[in-house]
Amino acid sequence: MCELRHPVLRLRQLLDAGWSMRRVQRALRTGELRRVRVGVFVPPDACADAVAIARHGGSMACVTAARHRGLRVLDEDDSPHVWMRPGGRSHDADCDCVEHWDAPGVGESRREPSLARVLRQVLLCRGVEAFFVALESARRQRMLDGDDMRWLAQNLNAAGREALGLSRDDADSGLESLLRWRLRGFGLTVRTQVRVAGAGVVDALIGDRVIVEVDGRENHDGASLRHKDLVRDANAALWGYVTLRFDYAMVLHDWDLVERAIFAALARA
Template sequence: MCELRHPIVRLRQLLDDGWSQRRVQRALRSGELIHMRIGVYAWPEACDEARTAARHGGAMACVTAARHLGLWVMDDDRAPHVWMRPGRRSHDDACACTEHWDAPGPGEHRRDPSVARVLRQILTCYGGEAFFVALESARRRDLLDGDGMRWLSQHANAAGREALALSRDDADSGLESLLRWRLRSLGLRVQTQVRIVGVGVVDALIGDRLIIEVDGRENHDGPSLRHKDLVRDAGAAMWGYRTLRFDYAMIMHDWDLVEGAILGALASL
């Protein structure tokens, strides 16, 4: 994703900023601006998803907008989601875009959906689990204020309200959020980012003695990192803790094994 907050610009915005029609034409010829459709342009640094949404007739939405904001999303499908406001029309019926027809709320920016609206779109498209992971990511990055939380509470379904009640603003990763969400129905006491004397900060502590470490997409198999993990786990065992480690693939795609390992370890403690 590009780093531009607003990768797409309209002619009216440029004119309001003091551009002349002649300057716009010069910018198009020089490549400073790229034509998307009548009256809509992209900056050269704009990502493909932003350009696709603009050509379609709207702005990035749902998981596409969430990725652009730097949020942790579970969906790997790169087909763009597009925010389409009532009164607009699609300009590309042959594409694979997913359309979201939402009217902007009072005070909401009309160029791009608010973070709260993006999260609600994820809830609608992908359900409570994906919503919870993106929600905690947004809260961690301070992208969702109290007004946004209240708006979500008013516009969320039962799964969304459950996610809002469980959510925190200090989740270290999407995998950590996913772990807490999937363990919520088992009646376990799950603490995250816990500092343990002699061990350090661990990803999660279940009960009093079971440490859970979640290794993300980065490689933890290198000799140096692997050695540090082994030393850390040995230190935890010396203090009476048991450590289970799970990687991205296990949590995302082999959850039954993860849950079974956790319950089995708890039964033996």
């Protein structure tokens, strides 16, 4: 993924921004721009997804757009997702792009989907868990305003509205969001980013005594970090807490074991 906010550039956009055709040609010669098809360009540092979408036609959509905008995304599908407006057409039949054909609303940009629309695409394409994680990531980063939240409330299905109502702006990781979502129906008190005596701020506190720490996909098994975790767990135990630690793979792919471990700890606490 590249850091460019608008990696796909169309000739009309460049001309509207004050570029002349001579400047466009010069940029192509010097490598400042790269033509991917007629009238569509990308900067030289555009990511592979941006290049694929520029060739295909349309704009970044769904999990591709969410990831590109800095949201946490559970989905591991590497296929580029493309927003295709009514009247558009595919230009690259050989790519593995996933097309989204939802039409823009009144007053909405036709060049790229709004963040609220991206989140709705995630819900409809990848399901409510992926939506909830991306939604809480957007709220954590203060990327959604009141109008966005109202649009979502009016344009989501029942599962999406439930997720919207449960969502908060304090989740520090996608795994914390997923943990709260999957435990929502058990009547448990699940608090995230809680300061606990002896341990400092923990990922989640379930009930009064069970601490859950969830480690992301990044390497978290270095000796110094492992020692720090053990010290935190020991200090928490001195204060009567039980600490459970799960990694990304366990939460995503072995949830049954995670759930049983949590309830066993709650029964003993």
